[in-house]
Amino acid sequence: MKKMTEKALYDAFAGESMAHLKYLIFSEIAEKSGLKNIARIFQAIAYAEFVHAKNHAQNLRIQSEKTEENIQSCIEGETYEVEEMYPAFNAIAQLQDEKGAQKSIHYALEAEKIHAEIYKKAKAEAEKGNDMEITEIYICPVCGYTHIGKPPDHCPVCGLTSDKFKKF
Ligand SMILES: [Fe+2]
Numbered sequence: 509m510k511k512m513t514e515k516a517l518y519d520a521f522a523g524e525s526m527a528h529l530k531y532l533i534f535s536e537i538a539e540k541s542g543l544k545n546i547a548r549i550f551q552a553i554a555y556a557e558f559v560h561a562k563n564h565a566q567n568l569r570i571q572s573e574k575t576e577e578n579i580q581s582c583i584e585g586e587t588y589e590v591e592e593m594y595p596a597f598n599a600i601a602q603l604q605d606e607k608g609a610q611k612s613i614h615y616a617l618e619a620e621k622i623h624a625e626i627y628k629k630a631k632a633e634a635e636k637g638n639d640m641e642i643t644e645i646y647i648c649p650v651c652g653y654t655h656i657g658k659p660p661d662h663c664p665v666c667g668l669t670s671d672k673f674k675k676f
């Protein structure tokens with residue numbers, strides 16, 4: 509692909525990805541306000557943006573047909589976030605005394621460490637052609653703390669009681 513088209517398509521992929529997430533966040537808010545149909549509109553259009561992002565990603569060859577290769581890309585992304593991106597972003601937020609940003613960066617950084625480790629285990633299995641042998645996966649809805657199997661009583665990152673965790 510020619511470089512300008514590639515850059516344009518990558519920007520479109522980033523934009524569609526952000527729109528997807530933004531609409532899901534807006535949908536949660538509408539749902540809490542009892543606006544069920546507007547929440548549904550947000551969810552449906554979020555899905556359309558996901559389809560657009562996926563089509564752009566296909567042209568950009570962001571994904572592989574091999575899951576182990578996709579997982580490797582996740583390991584690289586999560587490791588970059590843990591080792592470089594979030595520590596650097598945290599330094600900026602500390603310098604500028606932005607407490608809210610420091611908190612959301614801390615929450616993300618702690619979860620990304622776990623994600624990188626989970627992906628490493630997943631990759632080892634996928635390379636052998638195996639699925640992972642796991643039970644439930646739990647996510648803390650406040651901080652994104654990620655746990656496979658029976659979770660502790662409280663989130664070790666933010667302290668939320670684990671009966672509020674979202675199960676996958
Ligand atoms: Fe992550």
Ligand SMILES: [Fe+2]
Nearest residue numbers: 648651663666
């Ligand atoms: Fe948490």
